Amino acid sequence: MKITRISALAxxxxxxxxxxxxxxxxxxxxxxxxxxNFFGSQxxxxxxxxxxxxxxxxxxINADFHAQGRTALGNLPTTAGIGMRGVGWDDDDxxxxxxxxxxxxxxxxxTVPGLSFGGSLxxxxxxxxxxxxxxxxxxELRGSYRVIRNAxxxxxxxxxxxxxxxxGSPDVNLDEGVLAGIKIFF
Numbered sequence: 001m002k003i004t005r006i007s008a009l010a011x012x013x014x015x016x017x018x019x020x021x022x023x024x025x026x027x028x029x030x031x032x033x034x035x036x037n038f039f040g041s042q043x044x045x046x047x048x049x050x051x052x053x054x055x056x057x058x059x060x061i062n063a064d065f066h067a068q069g070r071t072a073l074g075n076l077p078t079t080a081g082i083g084m085r086g087v088g089w090d091d092d093d094x095x096x097x098x099x100x101x102x103x104x105x106x107x108x109x110x111t112v113p114g115l116s117f118g119g120s121l122x123x124x125x126x127x128x129x130x131x132x133x134x135x136x137x138x139x140e141l142r143g144s145y146r147v148i149r150n151a152x153x154x155x156x157x158x159x160x161x162x163x164x165x166x167x168g169s170p171d172v173n174l175d176e177g178v179l180a181g182i183k184i185f186f
Contacts, residue, residue: 026181028158030055033175037064040185041079041106044069054175058091060160066103073107080105085122087136087160089174096131096162098124100138114146134163142179150185 024035035050048064066083081104088097100122109115124136142156160175 020186022183022185024050024181024183026154026158026179028175028177028179030177031175033158033179033181035062041068041070046081046083052175056091058089058174060087060089060174062087073105075110077108077110078105085120085138087124087138088131089133089162091174094132094164096129096133096165098129098133098136098162100124100128100136102138106144114152116144116146118142118144129162129165132165134165136160136162140179144183152183152185153181154183155180 020036020038021040022037024033024037026033026035031052031054033050033052035048037046037048039046044067046064046066046068048062050062050064052060052062054060063086064083066081068079068081071078071080083101083103085100085102086097087100089095101124102120102122104118104120106116106118109117119141120139122136122138124133126134129135137159138161139159140156142154144152144154146152156179158175158177158179159173161171161173163169163171
């Protein structure tokens with residue numbers, strides 16, 4: 001079973017340049033995540049898909065759909081998107097998911113070419129949650145530096161939380177921590 005998942009992930013990563021605009025790989029102390037975005041920042045729509053393996057056999061998948069465009073925050077060139085992120089997770093005895101509404105923004109710093117800061121926020125109330133999830137919050141913040149024309153390195157923070165649908169159950173942090181990674185553009 002484990003070999004099959006690793007083979008599927010390796011095949012997906014090998015096929016990414018054919019179908020994708022960028023590939024994002026990141027690590028926290030407890031997880032590894034791969035994200036593929038299918039359109040560039042100049043397009044009006046963005047579709048993406050990701051997979052996270054969290055230590056302890058927790059598997060998290062996401063699918064993203066956003067309308068996106070270029071704008072400015074003060075004098076700073078910005079790419080922003082509004083849309084939804086679908087998240088599904090499986091962890092031994094419990095599983096669930098949600099369709100979160102929200103968006104993302106990436107702000108470029110013109111005085112330091114290659115430097116940008118970005119973040120995303122998606123929230124799903126109980127009406128948009130299923131399985132053992134009662135609600136879900138997804139937040140990611142990062143600072144990036146474009147090292148070469150088609151690659152950047154980044155560091156930041158990721159937080160994915162759900163409330164379980166059982167009476168008196170506490171919130172569960174599905175994935176949380178300081179992250180570091182690389183992004184390759186095709």
